[in-house]
Structure formats: structure tokens, C-alpha cells
Amino acid sequence: MERLDLRKLTGAHLKPYRSIDDEAPLPDEGGVLVSLARLKRDRAALAARKSPYGLLVNGDEKAAHLAPHLEDLAVIAINFGKFSDGRGFSLAHRLREDHGFSGEIRATGALIADHAEFLLRSGVSSVELADPIITAQFIKRLKLYSVWYQDAHDARPTALELRHGRTRKRLAS
Amino acid sequence: MYRYDDYDQTLVNQRIADFRDAVARRLSGHLSEEEFKLIRQMNGVYLQLHAYMLRVAIPYGSLDSRQMHKLAHIARIYDKGYGHFTTRQNIQYNWPSLREMPDLLQELAAVQMHAIQTSGNLIRNVTADQYAGATAEEVDDPRPYAELIRQWSTLHPEFSFLPRKFKIAVTASATDRTAVKFHDIGLILHDDPEQGRGFEVIVGGGMGRTPFVGPSLRDHLPEAQILTYLEAVLRTYNELGRRDNAYKARIKILVHELGAEAFRTLVEDEFAKLLPQADDLPQAELLRIRERFIVPELDALPARDPGFDAAYEKDEDFRQWVKVNSAPHKVAGYIIANISLKPYGGIPGDISADQMDLVADLAERYGHDEIRATHAQNLVLPHVKLRDLYDIWQALSVAGLGTANLDRASDIIACPGLDYCVLANARSIPIAQEISKRFAAKGREDLVGELKIKISGCINACGHHHAGHIGILGVDRKGEEMYQLTLGGSGDEQASIGQITGRGFDEAGIVDAVDTVVETYLGHREDHETFLETYRRLGPAPFKEALYGTA
Amino acid sequence: MADLKPASSQMISANDLWTGQVVFLTRAASWTTDPARAALSESAEDSEALLGLAAQSNARAEVELVHLIAASLRDDGTPWPSRNREDIRALGPTVRRDLGYQAEVRPTL
Numbered sequence: 001m002e003r004l005d006l007r008k009l010t011g012a013h014l015k016p017y018r019s020i021d022d023e024a025p026l027p028d029e030g031g032v033l034v035s036l037a038r039l040k041r042d043r044a045a046l047a048a049r050k051s052p053y054g055l056l057v058n059g060d061e062k063a064a065h066l067a068p069h070l071e072d073l074a075v076i077a078i079n080f081g082k083f084s085d086g087r088g089f090s091l092a093h094r095l096r097e098d099h100g101f102s103g104e105i106r107a108t109g110a111l112i113a114d115h116a117e118f119l120l121r122s123g124v125s126s127v128e129l130a131d132p133i134i135t136a137q138f139i140k141r142l143k144l145y146s147v148w149y150q151d152a153h154d155a156r157p158t159a160l161e162l163r164h165g166r167t168r169k170r171l172a173s
Numbered sequence: 174m175y176r177y178d179d180y181d182q183t184l185v186n187q188r189i190a191d192f193r194d195a196v197a198r199r200l201s202g203h204l205s206e207e208e209f210k211l212i213r214q215m216n217g218v219y220l221q222l223h224a225y226m227l228r229v230a231i232p233y234g235s236l237d238s239r240q241m242h243k244l245a246h247i248a249r250i251y252d253k254g255y256g257h258f259t260t261r262q263n264i265q266y267n268w269p270s271l272r273e274m275p276d277l278l279q280e281l282a283a284v285q286m287h288a289i290q291t292s293g294n295l296i297r298n299v300t301a302d303q304y305a306g307a308t309a310e311e312v313d314d315p316r317p318y319a320e321l322i323r324q325w326s327t328l329h330p331e332f333s334f335l336p337r338k339f340k341i342a343v344t345a346s347a348t349d350r351t352a353v354k355f356h357d358i359g360l361i362l363h364d365d366p367e368q369g370r371g372f373e374v375i376v377g378g379g380m381g382r383t384p385f386v387g388p389s390l391r392d393h394l395p396e397a398q399i400l401t402y403l404e405a406v407l408r409t410y411n412e413l414g415r416r417d418n419a420y421k422a423r424i425k426i427l428v429h430e431l432g433a434e435a436f437r438t439l440v441e442d443e444f445a446k447l448l449p450q451a452d453d454l455p456q457a458e459l460l461r462i463r464e465r466f467i468v469p470e471l472d473a474l475p476a477r478d479p480g481f482d483a484a485y486e487k488d489e490d491f492r493q494w495v496k497v498n499s500a501p502h503k504v505a506g507y508i509i510a511n512i513s514l515k516p517y518g519g520i521p522g523d524i525s526a527d528q529m530d531l532v533a534d535l536a537e538r539y540g541h542d543e544i545r546a547t548h549a550q551n552l553v554l555p556h557v558k559l560r561d562l563y564d565i566w567q568a569l570s571v572a573g574l575g576t577a578n579l580d581r582a583s584d585i586i587a588c589p590g591l592d593y594c595v596l597a598n599a600r601s602i603p604i605a606q607e608i609s610k611r612f613a614a615k616g617r618e619d620l621v622g623e624l625k626i627k628i629s630g631c632i633n634a635c636g637h638h639h640a641g642h643i644g645i646l647g648v649d650r651k652g653e654e655m656y657q658l659t660l661g662g663s664g665d666e667q668a669s670i671g672q673i674t675g676r677g678f679d680e681a682g683i684v685d686a687v688d689t690v691v692e693t694y695l696g697h698r699e700d701h702e703t704f705l706e707t708y709r710r711l712g713p714a715p716f717k718e719a720l721y722g723t724a
Numbered sequence: 725m726a727d728l729k730p731a732s733s734q735m736i737s738a739n740d741l742w743t744g745q746v747v748f749l750t751r752a753a754s755w756t757t758d759p760a761r762a763a764l765s766e767s768a769e770d771s772e773a774l775l776g777l778a779a780q781s782n783a784r785a786e787v788e789l790v791h792l793i794a795a796s797l798r799d800d801g802t803p804w805p806s807r808n809r810e811d812i813r814a815l816g817p818t819v820r821r822d823l824g825y826q827a828e829v830r831p832t833l
Contacts (some may be wrong), residue, residue: 046300060412084211084294090411093331096444111203114195114212121330124394133203137194147184149324151452159180159324160454161462200741204787210788220788222813225744253823268823271741499761520819591809592813592817601818652807 009120009142009146010127011135015104017075019056033077036061039069047072054104059088063095070101078124080109089122096123096153117145122153174237174467174543175320177285184327185287186279192216193275215295215333217288218274221595227266227274229281229292233301233319234344234546236286238537240546243284245529251277256529258514260586260635263291263338264544267593287650293334294422295328296407300342302350303545306468307555309503311345312362312370317462318399319343321455327398332407336414337422339407340379342544352548352664354378354386355640357424358406360399370396376406377428377436380634380667385425386668388433390440396459398444401451406442409436423454469541469556474506477559484563491566493619494577499562508559510540512552512569513576513584517613518606521587522550531572535565548637549586551579581618582626582691583609588635590630590647591654597630599647599654604628607684621691624704625664640664641706643687645673656683660690660716661708672713675721686720693719728792730771735762735795735803736778737810738787746825747787753777755787756761757825759814760802764795 006116008014022038033056041045046053054075055066066076076095078088088107095101107119108128116138119127124133129135146160161167177185192212198211210220219226229244236244244264246258251273252266259265269277281287286403291298299319306314322341326332332339342351345362353359371393378387394402406424412499413431415421428436485492500509512532524532536544536554539561545553557565569575578584585608588594590601605628612618624660627641631648638644644659655677662671678686691704698707708716728734736749737759747755748762756762765771771792778790793810795803805811816824 050346057678083208084334085416086332086411087416089331089334090408093408112208113198114191114208117328118333119329137203138196141191144194145184145187147187148330149178149184149327150329151454154374159184160179163178164454164457166454166457200785202783206782206788220739223741223744223811223816226746267817272742432767470730591812592819600818602817606819648818654808 009125010129010138011132013127014095014106014128015075016054017052017054017077017106019077031074033075035086036065036069043072049103054106056108057091059091059109061083061091066095067099070095070099070103073101073103074102075104075106075126077106077108077128080107080111080115083110083112083115086118089118092119092123113141116141117148120154121148121150123153174235174397175232175316175462175533176465176467178285178465180221181324182282182285185282185285188216188287188289188328189275189278189282192278196271196275202617211293213271213606214293215290217291218271218277219292219595221267221589221593222591223593224268225271225274226593227269227277227288228259229264229266229286229288230291231262231264231286231546232323233299233305233316234303234381234548235301235305235316236544236546237327237542238533238544240284240286240368241529241533241536243280243286245526245533247280248526248529249278255523255525257520257589258524258546258550258552258635260548260550260588262303262548264296264546267589269632272622273433289327292338294335294337294339294466296329296335296339296341299323299326300340300351300356300548302346303547303553304346304350304500304509305501305545306543307507308346308500309511310347312364314466315343315345315360317459317466318360318362318396320462321400321459321602322467323405324458325403325455332411335407335411336416337419337424339424341403341621341708347666349353349664349666349668350547352637352640352668354666354668355380355384355664356387356639358403359387362396363393365393368393368395372396372399374402376440377433378423379423379425380637380639382632382634383426383429384634384639384670385429386670387425388428390433390437397453397456397628398448398451400455401447402440402444402723405440405447409439409443409691413439467542469543471504471507471541471556472558474504474558474560475721478506481559481562488563490570490575491563494575495562497577497581498579502556506559508557508562510554510557510562511547511579512554513578514551514574515578515584515609516573516576517578517583518610519573520602521585521605524552526572528572531568535568539565541590549580549584551584578612578618580623580625582612582624583618585609585626585628586641587628588630588636590628590636594630594635596633597647598632598649599656600632600634601628601630601645601647604645604656604680606684608687611684611688620695622701622703624691626687627662637664638662639670640668641671642708644692645683645687648677650677654680656680658690658720659685660713661705674713689719690716728794730765730768730775730792732770733765733794733796734771734774734792735759735805736771736790736831737762737793737805737813738773738778738782739823741785741788748814749774749778749781753781755781759795759804760798762803764797764803766809786791 052074361373374391384478541556587601587605590598629636659671815826
């Protein structure tokens with residue numbers, strides 16, 4: 001995985017995707033996010049469009065249910081329903097680790113700046129936030145930390161790797 | 174004692190900077206009350222009945238004199254001159270202001286301490302046997318494993334927003350002093366003759382509204398796989414634990430609702446998937462952590478000391494304290510000394526700043542600079558020489574710390590209750606004080622022997638009442654404080670959950686009821702039976718009859 | 725802690741965000757540490773209105789844990805919390821009478 005560019009992670013640099021209700025018509029142009037049900041129903045129509053598309057799922061969705069569709073998806077947006085609900089972190093982890101998804105994983109929903117490190121290190125690669133102030137706070141938070149204990153999904157070395165002069169298998173391969 | 178390296182220190186400092194920023198965001202209105210509550214709790218800050226409360230982590234209950242002096246300093250400068258040792262080897266302060274909290278945390282960081290993850294729905298401070306490194310009973314010192322888990326669980330990317338709090342205990346002794354089977358995960362270290370070193374893994378124990386003695390998920394987990402196994406358990410819990418009802422959100426409910434076998438299958442499937450990719454870094458890290466532990470260099474001493482023998486012979490009070498409050502050390506000429514924070518009629522676990530300084534001084538002068546906190550809200554000097562014990566005891570006694578009551582009736586565990594806690598339904602401390610006074614008469618506790626009384630002020634059971642030989646639960650009945658009595662619980666290696674005797678008692682009645690139960694035991698015991706042995710032999714009937722009469 | 729429904733004979737209490745101190749809402753929409761100077765509601769609507777003022781203060785990040793408490797007039801004509809837990813909140817721990825608000829002079833914020 002590439003080193004993350006904080007400027008592209010959130011805010012105005014995000015690629016725009018419109019979330020489309022299950023019954024609403026697909027727009028002619030522009031990136032869209034659809035539900036898993038819509039994806040299964042309208043796969044051909046989605047593929048026929050020239051713009052990228054992705055899934056919008058809740059944090060409690062099972063990664064295995066998404067697995068058959070991963071190759072087609074530019075993005076998977078995980079909706080965090082409550083800011084205290086951590087299931088989306090495990091979903092992001094599973095998409096990366098269990099299913100090798102290398103596309104964009106976007107976090108949306110009830111997110112605050114304090115989620116920043118946790119999201120990034122669970123495999124999330126972009127974050128949709130409510131307003132520019134929270135975005136600024138979010139970026140500030142990412143610059144604040146330089147030490148992590150756990151083997152995680154970003155390229156920054158962990159304290160354990162630095163202590164033992166080692167590189168992770170995942171990054172080396 | 175584990176010593177931080179630059180990485181450990183940097184992380185703690187960065188976390189404080191982050192918290193300082195969160196406080197500023199709350200003040201400027203950028204964080205809502207609910208959002209800020211989540212963040213402050215992750216940093217150990219509660220809002221209690223009267224004020225903020227800060228719970229400081231004492232990882233696996235180990236601290237040195239410099240740290241204890243700092244805790245005293247904080248009690249004086251930021252609080253009202255005292256602190257309270259908790260039932261999870263931590264210390265909490267009852268009066269700090271939010272304004273000063275970041276500075277307070279910075280002071281803690283200066284002595285390699287923090288309050289990270291002492292609250293909130295995440296992996297809490299890891300606890301361990303308070304006799305670690307000092308008792309001959311243990312397979313090995315469990316604390317390096319606890320430190321490995323502490324680091325792994327600190328700001329874990331995936332497991333910091335769990336359904337509910339998550340408590341891990343580690344022990345390596347046949348005698349369990351950690352209540353290991355009442356934890357979300359309990360780890361028991363062993364050396365298996367065929368499979369080598371590993372852990373028995375207990376998952377899904379707990380107290381609260383629905384108490385469970387945790388089932389064993391693994392008889393033997395190779396030590397090198399411990400973090401991978403924890404990851405499998407935590408991921409399963411994070412995904413499947415209930416989030417619809419706080420009282421059903423602990424892992425014990427998930428294990429119970431699925432059944433231990435089904436839960437084990439889920440964990441083992443996840444574990445099998447993780448294992449081939451698992452890094453061997455944690456094993457290397459464990460070795461590094463062991464190297465960074467300061468292991469006291471103990472002297473070669475004769476097994477007996479004439480000075481000690483003379484004092485033991487001549488001073489009856491000292492002799493009593495040694496009998497009750499000390500435990501054998503693995504090295505000849507040394508002894509483990511327990512410091513009771515349960516003076517007769519006192520507040521369990523409370524300690525003044527001056528007392529903290531004294532304990533620190535004694536540890537530095539006589540105790541190889543080591544102090545332990547226990548889940549029973551007492552302190553331990555784990556490495557003292559027999560020849561120094563009389564001096565130590567005299568100094569403790571002068572300061573009100575010399576009570577000889579370890580594991581006796583007045584060594585009561587009590588949560589802060591309605592005197593401090595926002596969740597409580599009834600007061601715990603005054604009940605503990607009154608019961609304690611009943612046993613203050615010289616010789617009464619000796620007659621009764623080992624007896625563990627535990628009091629909780631609400632169903633969350635922070636006072637461990639389910640595991641009390643005699644347990645007391647405070648409830649609110651139409652605005653009145655009432656107390657339920659349970660008997661036969663135990664938090665040791667033969668863990669059991671206490672059974673409710675019958676209708677509850679008021680404040681005065683519960684103290685009399687405990688008296689009645691103790692007298693009933695004394696009337697029925699055979700030979701040298703402990704209270705628990707008598708209860709287990711006879712069951713509740715004679716106690717109920719004494720309490721309520723024949724129905 | 726079960727939340728009360730608005731009714732007559734209630735006060736609004738909270739904790740000061742900065743200090744954590746227990747405070748009570750006055751008629752003047754300010755906070756006092758002395759319950760005897762707090763507003764005692766005359767009706768459910770009155771409690772509702774006071775709660776609205778407290779919510780504004782909470783939104784301004786001045787106080788946390790805004791909640792209604794039952795109260796009544798004492799013999800001297802001043803109001804006081806009527807439940808045990810709120811009495812303990814107002815005064816301090818019953819086991820440390822030397823500490824807590826009971827041991828201090830109460831200034832009005």
C-alpha cells in the first residue's frame with residue numbers, strides 16, 4: 001500500500017461519489033455508491049456506465065457478503081452509524097486482510113477527529129467528514145502521533161519494527 | 174518494573190497532547206457532550222457525583238517509589254490529599270478539575286505512568302498476580318506477558334470501540350489472587366511437560382448483572398501465539414457482541430448466548446486463518462520486555478534472622494501481623510509483606526498522601542524499590558528482608574497502615590458506592606466501616622479466620638460481591654438504600670458465584686445479618702474449616718434459618 | 725440514574741464543565757453551587773422551561789450532565805434536593821464530612 005497523502009485523505013480532495021437510493025434512477029455521469037441489493041440487481045447497468053461505482057454498507061455488514069463483488073468496485077464506503085460503534089473497523093480490516101481488497105475504503109457517517117488514527121490503521125483510505133473544521137482537526141490528529149504498537153494497515157513502521165529493526169512481512173511481500 | 178523506552182514515552186506524551194486538544198475542542202463547542210464523554214473516558218476521566226474522577230493505570234499493579242511519591246504529590250496538588258486504590262489494581266482521584274487534567278497527566282507521564290484505557294468500552298488496564306516475581310508458586314513472572322498485552326492493546330486500531338469494556342488478567346500461580354475466572358479473558362501461565370510453555374485461556378467470565386465463572390476455551394495455547402489468539406477473540410467479540418443493551422454487551426453474554434462450544438469454534442476458525450500469517454515479532458518483543466524489567470538483585474541471606482526471631486517472640490502485635498499479613502518469598506531470608514488499607518472502621522482502599530510517601534520511602538529503603546497494588550485494595554512490599562520486617566511494621570503501624578487483617582473479615586472490598594459514584598444505588602463504604610468495627614475486638618477475627626466480604630453499591634458489581642464469601646449488594650428500593658446478602662462466592666482458583674439468601678436488609682440490618690451469618694458458621698464449623706468450606710458442606714439452609722427463622 | 729419527567733417541585737442540576745463542581749440553576753439562568761439559591765419549579769411547564777435554559781448552557785459548553793432533581797422547601801423557606809443521592813451530590817461524601825461541599829463556603833458562580 002502506498003504511503004498515505006494526508007491532503008488526499010479527506011476534505012475537498014476526495015473523489016466525489018453520489019449515494020443513490022435503491023429505487024432512484026442511475027445518473028448518466030459521475031461516480032455513484034449503491035447498496036449491495038442494488039449492486040446485485042443492476043450490475044450490468046452499473047458496468048455499462050463510464051464512471052466508477054462503489055458500495056455503501058453499514059459497519060455491521062459481513063465482509064464475506066461483499067467478497068464476490070470486490071473486483072468490480074472502485075470504492076467501498078463504510079457507514080459508521082454511531083461514533084461509538086467499532087464494527088466498521090473490523091469490516092475494513094477484513095476487506096483488506098481476508099479478501100485482499102486494494103481499492104478505496106471510505107469511512108462515512110458519525111465520525112469525529114478522534115477516530116482518525118484508528119480508521120487509517122484499520123485499512124480505511126479515505127474519510128468523509130461533516131465540515132471543514134472537523135476535517136482540519138482530523139488532519140491535525142494524524143500529524144500528532146508518531147508511535148504505534150500494532151501491526152496495522154498503513155505503511156508507517158510500528159514501535160516493534162523500529163525496536164527490532166524489522167520490516168513487516170505484509171509490506172515486504 | 175518495566176522501564177519505558179523512547180517509543181513508550183513518546184506515545185504517552187502524544188496521547189496527552191491529543192487529550193489537551195480534545196478538552197479545548199469541548200470548551201469551544203466543537204465536541205458534543207456525548208462525544209467528549211467517550212474521549213475523556215478513553216483517557217481515564219469520569220464525571221462522578223461531585224466532581225471529575227481520574228483513574229490512573231497501575232499496569233499489573235506494579236509501581237516503584239518514585240511513582241508512589243508522584244501519586245502522593247498529585248493527591249496534594251490536584252486533589253484533596255488522598256487517593257483510592259480500586260478493585261483493579263488502579264488508583265483513582267475524586268476531585269481533580271478538568272482544567273488541570275492535562276497538566277496532571279503530564280506529571281504522571283514524567284514517571285512513566287498514564288491513565289490511558291482505564292475507562293471506556295475498550296481493553297482496560299491488564300491485571301496480574303500481586304506476588305509476581307516474589308512467590309515460589311509461580312511458573313514464571315507473568316508481568317512481561319501483561320506488558321506485552323498492555324502495549325498491544327494500547328490505542329488498538331480495531332478494538333478501541335468495543336460493545337463494552339474488556340478486562341484481561343494474567344496469573345502464573347496455582348493459587349489465584351487475580352480472580353482470573355471472572356475476567357473477559359483470564360490467562361493462566363503453565364509449563365506443560367509435553368507441549369511446553371503456554372496459557373490456559375478463560376473467556377467470558379464476569380460479574381455485573383449476570384455473573385459467570387468463565388469457561389476455559391483452551392487448555393493449552395503456546396505462549397508465542399498469545400497475541401494472535403487475543404486478536405481472534407477480540408475480533409469475534411467486536412463483530413458479534415451485542416450493542417443494543419449495555420447490560421448484555423459484555424463478552425460473557427455472547428459466550429453464554431452462543432454457547433461456549435460455538436463461540437470456541439468461531440474463535441478457532443479466525444485463529445486458524447490468522448496463524449499462518451502471524452508475525453514472530455511478539456516473541457522477540459517479549460524477550461526485549463523481559464530485559465527491560467528491573468529485576469531486583471536479592472542478597473544471599475540465611476533463612477532465619479535472629480533479630481526477626483527476637484522481635485517475633487517478644488512483640489505480640491508484630492507476631493500477629495506477620496502471621497496474618499505476610500507470605501513466603503521464593504528467596505531465603507526474604508518475605509512478602511502486605512500493607513492493609515483497611516484500618517478498622519476506615520474507608521477500604523483510601524490512602525492519604527502522607528501514607529503514600531511513607532510506603533514509597535519504605536519500598537526504597539527496605540523493599541528493592543517495588544510496590545504492588547492488589548485487587549483487594551491493599552498494597553504489597555514484595556521483596557523485604559526478614560531482618561527489616563520489624564522496622565517496616567513499626568513505621569507502618571505509626572502511620573495507621575499496620576492493621577493485621579489480610580483476607581480476614583475486616584479486609585473488605587467495597588466499591589465507592591453512592592458516596593462518590595454516579596451509577597451507584599446505595600452506599601457501600603459505611604456498610605464496610607460498620608462491619609469492620611464489629612470485628613475490631615481483639616481476637617474475634619482470629620477466631621473466624623479467612624473470610625472475604627465484598628460490597629457493591631449497584632449491580633455493576635465493582636465491589637465483586639458475587640465473588641464474596643459473604644457478598645453484599647446495595648439496591649435502591651423507592652429511594653431507600655437496601656442491601657441484599659449473598660453467600661458462598663469465591664474469586665479464587667475454585668471460583669463460584671454467591672447465592673442470594675432471601676429478602677434484603679436496611680443499613681443497620683445488613684450489619685447484623687453479617688454478624689448472624691458469622692455466628693452461624695462458628696456454631697457449625699468442624700475442625701479447622703474456613704467459612705467457605707463450612708458453607709460448601711452445609712449449603713444455605715442453616716444460614717437462612719438463622720437470618721429469617723423457619724418459614 | 726433514572727431520568728425524571730418534568731413536574732412541579734424540581735430543580736435543575738449539572739456539573740460545571742471546567743471544574744466538575746455540582747451546580748444548580750437559578751431563576752436568573754445562572755448556576756449556583758448552593759441548592760438553597762436554586763430555582764424550584766412551580767409546574768411541569770416551569771421545569772420544562774428551566775430545562776431549556778440549562779440545555780442552552782450545555783450547548784455553550786458550560787455544564788455537563790444536566791438533569792432534573794426532585795426538591796422541596798425546607799422550614800426556612802429555601803429549596804433543597806429531596807432524594808438521598810442528590811443530597812449527597814449537594815454536600816459531598818457522607819463518609820468524609822471533612823471534605824466536599826459540606827466543608828466549604830459556597831460562592832455563587
